[in-house]
Amino acid sequence: MLRPGAERVARLGGLHRFMDWRGPILTDSGGYQVLSLAELRRMDEGGVTFRSHVDGTSHRLTPERSVEIQRLLGADVTMCLDECTPFPATEAQAATSMRLSMRWAARCRDAFVPRDGHGLFGIVQGGVHPALRAESVAALTAIGFEGYAVGGLAVGEGQAAMFGVLDGTVPLLPADRPRYLMGVGTPADLIGAVRRGIDMFDCVIPTRSGRTGRAYTRGGVLNLRNARHAEDAAPLDPACACPACKRHSRAYLHHLFKAQEMLGPMLLTWHNLQYYQDLMRDLRAGILAGRFEPAAAAAQAGWDAPDDRAPEAAEAAA
Amino acid sequence: MLRPGAERVARLGGLHRFMDWRGPILTDSGGYQVLSLAELRRMDEGGVTFRSHVDGTSHRLTPERSVEIQRLLGADVTMCLDECTPFPATEAQAATSMRLSMRWAARCRDAFVPRDGHGLFGIVQGGVHPALRAESVAALTAIGFEGYAVGGLAVGEGQAAMFGVLDGTVPLLPADRPRYLMGVGTPADLIGAVRRGIDMFDCVIPTRSGRTGRAYTRGGVLNLRNARHAEDAAPLDPACACPACKRHSRAYLHHLFKAQEMLGPMLLTWHNLQYYQDLMRDLRAGILAGRFEPAAAAAQAGWDAPDDRAPEAAEAAA
Numbered sequence: 001m002l003r004p005g006a007e008r009v010a011r012l013g014g015l016h017r018f019m020d021w022r023g024p025i026l027t028d029s030g031g032y033q034v035l036s037l038a039e040l041r042r043m044d045e046g047g048v049t050f051r052s053h054v055d056g057t058s059h060r061l062t063p064e065r066s067v068e069i070q071r072l073l074g075a076d077v078t079m080c081l082d083e084c085t086p087f088p089a090t091e092a093q094a095a096t097s098m099r100l101s102m103r104w105a106a107r108c109r110d111a112f113v114p115r116d117g118h119g120l121f122g123i124v125q126g127g128v129h130p131a132l133r134a135e136s137v138a139a140l141t142a143i144g145f146e147g148y149a150v151g152g153l154a155v156g157e158g159q160a161a162m163f164g165v166l167d168g169t170v171p172l173l174p175a176d177r178p179r180y181l182m183g184v185g186t187p188a189d190l191i192g193a194v195r196r197g198i199d200m201f202d203c204v205i206p207t208r209s210g211r212t213g214r215a216y217t218r219g220g221v222l223n224l225r226n227a228r229h230a231e232d233a234a235p236l237d238p239a240c241a242c243p244a245c246k247r248h249s250r251a252y253l254h255h256l257f258k259a260q261e262m263l264g265p266m267l268l269t270w271h272n273l274q275y276y277q278d279l280m281r282d283l284r285a286g287i288l289a290g291r292f293e294p295a296a297a298a299a300q301a302g303w304d305a306p307d308d309r310a311p312e313a314a315e316a317a318a
Numbered sequence: 319m320l321r322p323g324a325e326r327v328a329r330l331g332g333l334h335r336f337m338d339w340r341g342p343i344l345t346d347s348g349g350y351q352v353l354s355l356a357e358l359r360r361m362d363e364g365g366v367t368f369r370s371h372v373d374g375t376s377h378r379l380t381p382e383r384s385v386e387i388q389r390l391l392g393a394d395v396t397m398c399l400d401e402c403t404p405f406p407a408t409e410a411q412a413a414t415s416m417r418l419s420m421r422w423a424a425r426c427r428d429a430f431v432p433r434d435g436h437g438l439f440g441i442v443q444g445g446v447h448p449a450l451r452a453e454s455v456a457a458l459t460a461i462g463f464e465g466y467a468v469g470g471l472a473v474g475e476g477q478a479a480m481f482g483v484l485d486g487t488v489p490l491l492p493a494d495r496p497r498y499l500m501g502v503g504t505p506a507d508l509i510g511a512v513r514r515g516i517d518m519f520d521c522v523i524p525t526r527s528g529r530t531g532r533a534y535t536r537g538g539v540l541n542l543r544n545a546r547h548a549e550d551a552a553p554l555d556p557a558c559a560c561p562a563c564k565r566h567s568r569a570y571l572h573h574l575f576k577a578q579e580m581l582g583p584m585l586l587t588w589h590n591l592q593y594y595q596d597l598m599r600d601l602r603a604g605i606l607a608g609r610f611e612p613a614a615a616a617a618q619a620g621w622d623a624p625d626d627r628a629p630e631a632a633e634a635a636a
Contacts, residue, residue: 004548004573012551012569020565211580230322233330247338251330255322262529262580 001030001061002052006072014074026077026202029066029108032084032183043083045100063107067120071113079149080108082123087155094127101125102139109143119146121180127152128161130168137172147178150198154183163192170197187216187279191296194283206276210269213257215244217275220303222250224268229254242274243267319348320370320377324390332392344520345393347384347426350402350501361401363418381425385438389431397467398426400441405473412445419443420457427461437464439498445470446479448486455490465496468516472501481510488515505534505597509614512601524594528587531575533562535593538621540568542586547572560592561585 012018015025034041034050041050047062066081082101085094105122112120122140126132140148150169153162166181173179180200181193190201206216213224217237222229224236232250240246244253244267256264279299286295330336333343352359352368359368365380384399400419403412423440430438440458444450458466468487471480484499491497498518499511508519524534531543535555540547542554550568558564562571562585574582597617604613 003576004569008549008569011549012567018567018570018573231326231329249330249336251322251326252336255336258321262583265580266584 001069002054002059006069010072010074014072016074024076025074027070027073027075027079028182028202029079029081030061030069031066031081034061035084035086043100045103047081047104048083063104064111067108067111076118077147078108078112078118078120080105080120080122080145082125082151084155085125085127085152087127087152087157089127091127091129091132094125094129095132098125098127098132098136102136105140105145106143109145121145121147121149121178123149123151123182124169124173125152128157128165130165133165133169134172137169141174145177147180147200148173149180149182151182153181154185154189154203159189159192162189163196166193166196166198173197187276187299190276190279191283191299194280194287195292195296206272207269210272211265213264213268214272215253215268215275216272218299218302224250224253224264225257226254236271237275240271240274240278242271244271319379319387320372324387328390328392332390334392342394343392344395345388345391345397346500346520347397347399348379348387349384349399352379353402353404361418363421365399365422366401381422382429385426385429394436395465396426396430396436396438398423398438398440398463400443400469402473403443403445403470405445405470405475407445409445409447409450412443412447413450416443416445416450416454420454423458423463424461427463439463439465439467439496441467441469441500442487442491443470446475446483448483451483451487452490455487459492463495465498465518466491467498467500469500471499472503472507472521477503477507477510480507481514484511484514484516491515505594505617508594508597509601509617512598512605513610513614524590525587528590529583531582531586532590533571533586533593534590536617536620542568542571542582543575544572554589555593558589558592558596560589562589 009015009018015027016022031048034048041048047060047065049058049060051058061081063081067078070078080101081104083097083104085097089097101123102125108120109122122143122145124133124136124140126134126136137148150166153165157165162184170179178199179197180202181198183203184190184193184201185203186205193201209216215222215224215236218239219237222236229250232254234250235245235248236250236253237245248267253264253267255261256267282295282299283292286292289295327333327336333345334340349366352366359366365378365383367376367378369376379399381399385396388396398419399422401415401422403415407415419441420443426438427440440461440463442451442454442458444452444454455466468484471483475483480502488497496517497515498520499516501521502508502511502519503521504523511519527534531541533540533542533554536557537555540554547568550572552568553563553566554568554571555563566585571582571585573579574585600613600617601610604610607613
């Protein structure tokens with residue numbers, strides 16, 4: 001919206017051409033970004049007004065403008081503009097916020113220009129309150145979307161509360177539409193959410209962790225900055241096919257991070273993305289074979305790395 | 319030497335295996351690095367004592383230890399330990415420094431373990447003083463090396479003085495051995511030095527420039543941070559085959575640098591290395607065809623980019 005700007009990206013041929021990315025692109029509505037980045041934001045029935053963190057100028061984001069921006073970018077999947085309800089919130093606050101998002105969802109549906117192969121997803125809100133989540137699902141399914149996201153989670157409520165919301169919400173969603181859990185998560189989060197019927201995720205964890213030296217592996221989470229890797233000639237994850245694992249030792253990756261070489265973040269980001277892709281591939285194969293639980297158990301079986309005996313392991317151990 | 323340490327790299331199978339690099343590796347002796355990085359260094363006839371910038375511990379680097387370190391790393395080309403004479407220096411200072419380096423060169427020759435396909439290079443010193451450079455060449459050729467480097471340049475003397483030293487030095491070097499100009503340079507530096515008989519270079523310019531948004535192209539030097547690239551759908555260099563040029567626009571590269579995405583440095587580093595490789599390939603082809611000057615002129619013909627009307631263009635324009 002601000003940088004490089006939707007109209008500019010449109011003039012340059014859209015995001016697919018700009019990035020030279022031939023896969024599908026899902027864009028967020030900007031609502032969460034305004035909430036987390038912008039200063040001096042003001043929410044009203046019509047939309048949100050905020051000051052740019054780039055240059056301090058004032059901007060207005062409405063459901064209609066959000067959908068237009070995503071069309072200009074060339075998104076394959078457009079997300080409805082919603083208000084990401086803060087956590088914690090009272091049930092009354094969560095209800096008010098959710099109902100505003102539902103009115104905005106209807107406006108997004110009206111503003112969206114249908115195109116073959118493109119879709120608009122609605123976002124379920126309602127905090128940790130089962131009745132509000134159910135009300136939100138009913139409102140969205142009455143409008144009708146190409147897919148349904150569960151939003152407002154991974155904001156500090158914890159894995160148990162998040163799974164609780166999914167237990168109550170996912171069964172209410174249409175079984176023939178993709179279900180997308182926004183902003184989640186660790187490998188254990190993914191396994192637990194897939195178990196509860198989620199199909200899609202987005203998260204910074206694999207890339208941000210890769211930049212800071214954390215690797216997700218079949219043996220658990222490793223911190224490559226840890227001195228115990230300094231002489232370790234073993235690969236990060238012997239079952240992984242990524243370049244970090246096929247070409248290099250843990251000692252080399254440790255050295256790259258200690259020396260602040262950008263090849264360290266590059267290799268570890270590649271690895272983490274490969275690990276997440278492999279995990280989802282294995283879970284899909286398990287589902288197709290009618291053997292999800294064995295696939296989930298196999299994915300978690302080796303998670304005993306000592307670097308971070310980790311929140312990720314919570315459900316696995318429970 | 320300090321991090322990760324030569325013995326550690328040796329235990330991990332040497333640099334080629336550590337980096338998974340199948341090409342030849344040339345290692346520097348550590349002399350220049352001690353001069354430029356270390357605190358509290360003290361030079362004597364036997365070697366140099368310095369304090370580590372990593373942990374403050376004291377270390378001793380001698381000609382023998384430098385050669386041993388490079389053997390432990392698995393270098394294909396080992397460089398003699400020398401003292402990089404500071405610039406400016408009086409002729410007397412340059413003479414004293416050069417003669418110490420020549421005595422160290424003889425000790426490096428004695429310490430070097432001959433192995434098939436591996437070589438030791440001597441380094442010509444003597445500042446900007448022709449008689450000292452000639453004396454240094456005589457000393458080194460009397461010892462005998464697999465290749466000869468010209469050192470002590472690109473330390474602030476300027477391109478004209480550097481070319482002056484090459485004019486006086488390179489003709490004295492054996493024609494059947496590689497001649498290597500250390501720490502140089504810009505594309506114009508390379509062309510001028512190849513014109514004077516240099517075969518090999520090392521320099522941080524293509525990678526460091528790439529990280530900071532400077533691109534060397536057939537059209538000259540571009541600064542991708544410059545706002546005039548923000549809407550430019552053209553490739554960086556239409557004649558270049560690197561991914562930055564084949565897949566993306568200048569506008570995209572500009573965006574990556576403005577947004578501080580690490581993909582910007584990655585793509586521009588790749589491009590600059592490709593440009594340098596292409597330049598040297600074209601110069602080699604010119605030499606083999608007996609048409610070096612047309613090849614040099616063709617390489618410089620397009621250097622009119624407005625971002626940095628550049629010191630690089632000095633010789634081309636002269």
